[in-house]
Amino acid sequence: MEENQELRKHLDDFNKLILDLRNVDVKIDEEDQGIILLSSLPKTYKNIVDTMLYGKQTLTLTEVKSVLMSKDVQRKIDQKKDKNGNILIARGRSESRRFNNNRKCYHCNKE
Numbered sequence: 001m002e003e004n005q006e007l008r009k010h011l012d013d014f015n016k017l018i019l020d021l022r023n024v025d026v027k028i029d030e031e032d033q034g035i036i037l038l039s040s041l042p043k044t045y046k047n048i049v050d051t052m053l054y055g056k057q058t059l060t061l062t063e064v065k066s067v068l069m070s071k072d073v074q075r076k077i078d079q080k081k082d083k084n085g086n087i088l089i090a091r092g093r094s095e096s097r098r099f100n101n102n103r104k105c106y107h108c109n110k111e
Contacts, residue, residue, distance in 0.1 A: 003042045007072040011065060014040065034064040045071075 014037055021028060028036070038049045048071055052064060104111055 003044065007068060010040070011037075011068070030061045031059050033061040034059045037061065037064055037068075041068075 018028065018033060035053070038045075038052055041049055045068075048067065052059060052067060056063075102111060
């Protein structure tokens with residue numbers, strides 16, 4: 001999968017390849033299909049791949065697709081937030097902080 005390619009397109013291409021292999025009587029176990037799919041992802045999916053590969057005893061293609069689709073939806077939501085400017089920018093204190101010695105009490109109006 002290329003870095004800028006849509007995940008859905010990659011999954012469609014992967015499914016076509018699996019069907020082509022079945023048509024020539026090559027059978028790949030579902031767990032192996034999941035591992036092949038994970039290994040075909042770009043480096044941006046590294047955390048997901050590591051979690052899926054090392055976090056479970058058995059792995060199914062259905063589980064892999066489900067996790068990838070949910071993460072893809074989350075990424076798209078995050079990208080929309082970034083485009084809309086919903087980003088928190090924190091700033092430290094100003095170096096030239098002023099102290100106002102002429103403060104008045106709001107209760108009794110004394111300085």
